[in-house]
Amino acid sequence: MPGGSFRSDKGNPAPAPPPPRPDNQHQHHQTRGPLPPPPPPHRVAPRAPVPPPPPPKLRRGCCCRLLCCLVLTIVTLAVLLGAAALALYLAFDPKAPRYTVDRLAVSAFQVDPTLTARARFDVTVTATNPNTRIGIHYEPGSDLGVWYAGTRLARGALPAFYQGHRNTTTLQLALGGQVQLGGAVVSAMQDAQRTGAVPLLFRADVPVRVQLGGVKMWKVTSRVKCDLVVDRLMDVSSSSPIKIKTSDCKFSIKL
Incomplete structure (x- = not known):
């Protein structure tokens, strides 16, 4: 043997066994019961179709109001022209030549x-x-x-x-x-x-x-x-x- 080293007469001692591990897993399985099944995989729901835009009620309403105003204006002008013509007729009393x-x-x-x-x-x-x-x-x-x-x-x-x-x-x-x-x-x-x-x-x-x-x-x-x-x-x-x-x-x- 090299110098400075020694050897026991009884040889190398056997390695010490590892300390015992507590049987927690066994106890846990006994106390908790069977594991729940894994959750189902997440599925993305299909998107609902986009509904068509509502009919342009506002535009139709504006057109109706514009048409009513136009008709009212024409009727008013017709009444005024008729009144003017009647006034001229009464004032001048026209007769055919x-x-x-x-x-x-x-x-x-x-x-x-x-x-x-x-x-x-x-x-x-x-x-x-x-x-x-x-x-x-x-x-x-x-x-x-x-x-x-x-x-x-x-x-x-x-x-x-x-x-x-x-x-x-x-x-x-x-x-x-x-x-x-x-x-x-x-x-x-x-x-x-x-x-x-x-x-x-x-x-x-x-x-x-x-x-x-x-x-x-x-x-x-x-x-x-x-x-x-x-x-x-x-x-x-x-x-x-x-x-x-x-x-x-x-x-x-x-x-």
Whole structure:
């Protein structure tokens, strides 16, 4: 053995056994009983579907209120305009003008072998304004004509003038023209000539402005239609004037 060391005669002693461990596990199992089962694994619940947004009640409500306000405004304006029109009617008491064709002279009417008719009429028209507070401005651009069976025989124009309150104006008008007639129209005209009753139509479309006091209103078209029956048309060589047997004039406004 190396120096400085010693050895027991009895050899190396056996290692000491470890101290006994208390049987706590055995006691614990005896006192606690069996262990509870492990909890089930956690599962995430599926998300519920997102409900659709509610209908736009507020927007519909705003639209309904706006529509009601618009209708109320229109009704209010209509009532105010009606009241204003009634007030004007009561204040001015408007009456329709009257027109008559007093005289119709045929200074020329010829039908050549090609059935081309050349005509000239001298017409006397009387216009009466019965209103006490309303004047009538007859504007340029009028269109006058004499018709037979839907065919215009002559045309002319009315001079521009102003007709005051309670005024009667007599106008001397000259109408002329040239038109191609059909054989049926010429035959019908000759038959009416033999019976002494030739139907004619005098029509006038005249732009006018009504003046209420000192205010001149907007322009409208005054239409006059006169149904005439004359004793003859084609025989203009006779010295006796053409007679108007019947005359029926109607007045209307064309907006």
